[in-house]
Amino acid sequence: GDSVTQMEGPVTLSEEAFLTINCTYTATGYPSLFWYVQYPGEGLQLLLKATKADDKGSNKGFEATYRKETTSFHLEKGSVQVSDSAVYFCALSEINAGGTSYGKLTFGQGTILTVHP
Amino acid sequence: IAGITQAPTSQILAAGRRMTLRCTQDMRHNAMYWYRQDLGLGLRLIHYSNTAGTTGKGEVPDGYSVSRANTDDFPLTLASAVPSQTSVYFCASTDRGYGYTFGSGTRLTVV
Numbered sequence: 001g002d003s004v005t006q007m008e009g010p011v012t013l014s015e016e017a018f019l020t021i022n023c024t025y026t027a028t029g030y031p032s033l034f035w036y037v038q039y040p041g042e043g044l045q046l047l048l049k050a051t052k053a054d055d056k057g058s059n060k061g062f063e064a065t066y067r068k069e070t071t072s073f074h075l076e077k078g079s080v081q082v083s084d085s086a087v088y089f090c091a092l093s094e095i096n097a098g099g100t101s102y103g104k105l106t107f108g109q110g111t112i113l114t115v116h117p
Numbered sequence: 118i119a120g121i122t123q124a125p126t127s128q129i130l131a132a133g134r135r136m137t138l139r140c141t142q143d144m145r146h147n148a149m150y151w152y153r154q155d156l157g158l159g160l161r162l163i164h165y166s167n168t169a170g171t172t173g174k175g176e177v178p179d180g181y182s183v184s185r186a187n188t189d190d191f192p193l194t195l196a197s198a199v200p201s202q203t204s205v206y207f208c209a210s211t212d213r214g215y216g217y218t219f220g221s222g223t224r225l226t227v228v
Contacts, residue, residue, distance in 0.1 A: 034217075043207060043221045044160075089159060093217075103148050103167075103211050104175065109159040 002027045006090050006108035013080055013115050021075040021111050023064075023090035031092040033057075033066050033073040034105070038087045047075075047088070080115045087112050119144050123208050123220035130198050130227050138193040138223050140208035146218070148211050149191040150175075151183060153204040154222075160207065166191055198227045 007022040025031065035047040035057070048057030053068035062077045073090060090108040124139045142149065147168045152160040162175030166185040180202060182194045191210075195202055208220040 044219045046217070049216075093211075104150060104162055104165055105152075105160075105209070105217060107152075107159040107161075109157060 002031070002092060002094060002106045004090050004092055004106055004108035006088075006111050009110075010112035010114060013113070015082055015115055015117050016079045017115075019075070019077040019080045019084075019113070021088055021090075021113070023073045023075065023108060025071050025073065025090075025092050027071075027092055027094060029094045031094045033064070034091045034093070035062070035064055035073070035075050036089040036091060036107075038089065038110075040086070044089065080113075082115045082117055085113055085115045121208055121210060121218055121220035123206075123223050125223060126221070127224040128226070130195075130225060132199055132227055133197050136195045136198055136225070138195075138206055138208075138225070140191045140193065140220060141189050142191075142208075142210045142218070143189065144210060144212070144218065145188055146210035146212045147188070149185065150209045150211075151181070151191070151193045152207045152209065153177065154207060155204050163193065163206075198225075200227045203227045 004025045032051045034049045036044045037047045038044050048059040050057040050066035056065045064073050064075045087110045089110045091105045093103050093105050121142045130136050150165045151163040154160045161177050163181050164183040166172045169185050169188045172183050203226050206223045209217050211217045
């Protein structure tokens with residue numbers, strides 16, 4: 001079945017440091033890939049997405065590129081801020097997985113990011 | 118404002134009691150999902166529904182049931198709650214699988 005593996009956390013950085021959170025996946029078809037962010041005490045918000053190979057999703061200074069050859073979708077940001085402290089989830093969905101699980105999201109375990117001033 | 122409404126926001130429940138978590142969306146999305154979030158495990162799919170009148174089991178369905186009588190509502194029922202069902206529950210929906218909307222969650226504690 002489908003699966004998503006994220007780098008183990010937690011990750012602690014100083015403000016303005018470079019961020020990378022690794023994400024790799026296994027899928028039977030051609031999935032869409034997502035990064036979600038969860039701020040303390042809140043629900044999940046879509047951060048960015050990519051639907052085909054070599055697509056780059058970007059938002060709020062975060063970027064991730066869909067790499068089919070390495071089955072990866074690593075999240076990067078050049079200069080993190082204290083306000084980026086949150087839990088980040090990598091996820092995938094397959095649109096036509098035999099018609100039995102249309103579009104369900106499969107999540108990684110989440111990476112806790114803490115940014116210090 | 119279009120979105121998903123979950124209720125209650127939080128609940129403390131005695132073990133053995135029955136409870137229904139409510140989820141309503143106003144976007145006319147066909148597919149809906151229930152996830153539970155546990156520390157270190159991410160979000161795991163409990164049940165899903167591709168369209169009104171159909172449901173399916175996800176990764177962790179035991180102890181839970183769902184129904185989808187119409188497009189908008191997708192309640193999750195715990196028939197006899199156990200402490201291991203202590204979690205945060207999220208309802209989500211999508212139309213074509215490219216964009217998902219999540220509710221704000223229900224924090225459930227079973228004691």
